[in-house]
Amino acid sequence: MESALYPIQNKYRFNTLMNGTWKFEADPNSVGLDGGWNKELPDPEEMPVPGTFAELTTKRDRKYYTGDFWYQKDFFIPSFLKEKDLYIRFGSVTHRAKVFINGQEVGQHEGGFLPFQVKISDYIQYDQANRITVLVNNELSEKAIPCGTEEILDNGQKLAQPYFDFFNYSGIMRNVWLLALPQNQIINFKLNYQLANNKAAITYNIEANNNAEFKVTLFDNQKEVARAISKNTGSLTIKNPHLWSLNDPYLYKIKIEMLEDEKTVDEYSDQIGIRTIKIVNDKILLNNHPIYLKGFGKHEDFNVLGKAVNESIIKRDYECMKWIGANCFRTSHYPYAEEWYQYADKYGFLIIDEVPAVGLNRSITNFLNVTNSNQSHFFASKTVPELKKVHEQEIKEMIDRDQRHPSVIAWSLFNEPESTTQESYDYFKDIFAFARKLDPQNRPYTGTLVMGSGPKVDKLHPLCDFICLNRYYGWYVAGGPEIVNAKKMLEDELDGWQNLKLNKPFIFTEFGADTLSSSHRLPDEMWSQEYQNEYYQMYFDVFKKYPFIYGELVWNFADFKTSEGIMRVGGNDKGIFTRDREPKDIAFTLKKRWQQLN
Numbered sequence: 001m002e003s004a005l006y007p008i009q010n011k012y013r014f015n016t017l018m019n020g021t022w023k024f025e026a027d028p029n030s031v032g033l034d035g036g037w038n039k040e041l042p043d044p045e046e047m048p049v050p051g052t053f054a055e056l057t058t059k060r061d062r063k064y065y066t067g068d069f070w071y072q073k074d075f076f077i078p079s080f081l082k083e084k085d086l087y088i089r090f091g092s093v094t095h096r097a098k099v100f101i102n103g104q105e106v107g108q109h110e111g112g113f114l115p116f117q118v119k120i121s122d123y124i125q126y127d128q129a130n131r132i133t134v135l136v137n138n139e140l141s142e143k144a145i146p147c148g149t150e151e152i153l154d155n156g157q158k159l160a161q162p163y164f165d166f167f168n169y170s171g172i173m174r175n176v177w178l179l180a181l182p183q184n185q186i187i188n189f190k191l192n193y194q195l196a197n198n199k200a201a202i203t204y205n206i207e208a209n210n211n212a213e214f215k216v217t218l219f220d221n222q223k224e225v226a227r228a229i230s231k232n233t234g235s236l237t238i239k240n241p242h243l244w245s246l247n248d249p250y251l252y253k254i255k256i257e258m259l260e261d262e263k264t265v266d267e268y269s270d271q272i273g274i275r276t277i278k279i280v281n282d283k284i285l286l287n288n289h290p291i292y293l294k295g296f297g298k299h300e301d302f303n304v305l306g307k308a309v310n311e312s313i314i315k316r317d318y319e320c321m322k323w324i325g326a327n328c329f330r331t332s333h334y335p336y337a338e339e340w341y342q343y344a345d346k347y348g349f350l351i352i353d354e355v356p357a358v359g360l361n362r363s364i365t366n367f368l369n370v371t372n373s374n375q376s377h378f379f380a381s382k383t384v385p386e387l388k389k390v391h392e393q394e395i396k397e398m399i400d401r402d403q404r405h406p407s408v409i410a411w412s413l414f415n416e417p418e419s420t421t422q423e424s425y426d427y428f429k430d431i432f433a434f435a436r437k438l439d440p441q442n443r444p445y446t447g448t449l450v451m452g453s454g455p456k457v458d459k460l461h462p463l464c465d466f467i468c469l470n471r472y473y474g475w476y477v478a479g480g481p482e483i484v485n486a487k488k489m490l491e492d493e494l495d496g497w498q499n500l501k502l503n504k505p506f507i508f509t510e511f512g513a514d515t516l517s518s519s520h521r522l523p524d525e526m527w528s529q530e531y532q533n534e535y536y537q538m539y540f541d542v543f544k545k546y547p548f549i550y551g552e553l554v555w556n557f558a559d560f561k562t563s564e565g566i567m568r569v570g571g572n573d574k575g576i577f578t579r580d581r582e583p584k585d586i587a588f589t590l591k592k593r594w595q596q597l598n
């Protein structure tokens with residue numbers, strides 16, 4: 001089942017991390033289930049969790065391994081945990097998982113970038129070793145997100161063929177917890193804020209697994225400032241609220257207590273930031289002040305770690321973003337580990353939270369095609385109903401998990417799908433209607449439009465509260481000396497959008513040029529640092545003419561791993577920073593620009 005609450009410890013709740021060395025075994029012929037691997041792996045090796053095998057191996061067939069694979073670990077449950085409900089919670093398992101405890105199947109989950117938990121109380125033995133086994137699968141299809149396909153190589157091995165431009169890392173890449181929770185427990189709670197006359201009304205909606213009363217208390221720096229006792233919904237009001245903002249990311253503490261016969265039986269506390277976010281005409285307002293988004297499309301990606309969570313990388317990335325003067329990033333192209341959002345709440349960063357709906361566009365797999373929008377009628381496929389169900393499930397899990405973060409300012413429901421066909425509009429009309437019911441703060445909903453989905457042909461922008469453009473004039477189109485044409489192409493397209501008079505903010509969510517940090521060229525050439533500077537200067541010169549552009553999220557924060565290809569030199573090199581987080585020349589240009597831009 002989905003697991004929206006990040007594990008915390010208090011008088012009622014205990015947890016311990018199950019990270020470390022697990023046993024691992026690939027199962028290319030999918031014989032494990034019949035072969036009893038859910039009880040005992042026949043010939044396992046050691047594998048670190050969190051981690052991803054693809055970055056650790058020296059063998060190509062293991063790096064690109066596609067199919068079933070197993071993790072297994074023994075753990076001890078002392079009998080003093082007897083009166084608690086016990087769960088195992090995965091920050092994520094990519095892309096799908098089936099979990100066994102002492103050989104018994106206890107749950108499964110589809111989706112590789114959101115948490116889930118399985119209840120294990122009825123399957124464990126107290127005061128002795130127990131065994132968890134996870135069957136993972138990393139195959140791609142058009143029935144799940146992110147989308148892709150696979151081929152069978154001449155040697156019989158499966159090979160994933162992503163419809164997206166990042167390496168198909170897989171495995172248990174985020175934290176794993178053993179949870180000991182009260183039988184009657186708080187499952188989740190969502191908040192909304194109304195600001196008026198120097199007061200903040202905080203509305204709460206609590207989800208629990210039983211019918212109970214709740215005491216909700218708000219603390220400002222350990223001092224109680226408001227309290228309410230109610231059923232699942234209610235509100236608190238405080239005067240002179242200290243709002244959460246970019247320059248002053250002020251956090252309160254909210255405590256939810258579940259009461260039974262006036263006795264507290266469960267408690268969940270969280271840090272919250274009181275702020276409002278809304279779109280008014282062509283502006284994005286944070287606490288009723290217009291904001292201009294400066295920052296990045298990112299990836300969870302690092303040497304040796306692949307996409308595995310690591311708080312040192314998270315801290316380094318925020319330090320680099322603070323240094324450069326950024327205030328925002330998009331979690332391209334999937335929800336990131338929860339720890340990213342916790343830092344953003346504390347550091348004062350804005351996040352566009354993106355569901356893994358990437359690759360819903362076969363023509364994207366051939367970049368040369370994408371500019372002429374070689375439409376494949378992706379949304380006419382018979383697998384689309386199955387895809388929509390998974391897409392909606394993951395939107396719900398993302399919003400349920402991230403709804404309370406003040407740093408999250410918008411939901412991105414797609415990245416560069418086919419968007420110029422009636423069936424694409426029909427698909428996303430339902431997706432947006434589904435998503436809009438899930439966030440009581442009604443944050444803006446959007447998605448990013450691929451090159452070729454311009455003002456004359458795109459059908460999805462009417463669904464979006466602000467418009468996100470991924471544009472590569474000067475790179476995939478009209479690169480090198482033709483950059484002089486690229487500038488006019490960019491202006492022509494923006495004139496086209498301007499003529500639609502949408503009265504909505506536009507954000508550039510991707511624009512960039514592959515650049516080798518070792519390359520200097522005079523005159524500048526593509527792949528040189530000088531060209532990356534010229535490329536961005538061209539965009540910034542154009543942006544000045546279009547007042548409805550309210551954000552520039554460059555692609556990408558850092559170089560990152562992709563599948564191999566004739567256009568990838570060890571991966572995607574459009575980073576402003578190298579993969580090991582050192583600045584390219586462009587970082588100093590952006591720092592100068594962003595520290596002046598307010």
Ligand SMILES: CCCN1C[C@@H](O)[C@H](O)[C@@H](C(=O)O)C1
Pocket residue numbers: 164165166367370416450451470510555572574
């Ligand atoms: C049209 C290309 C789509 N866009 C998606 C992103 O995931 C890629 O990394 C980026 C690129 O090619 O650098 C372009």
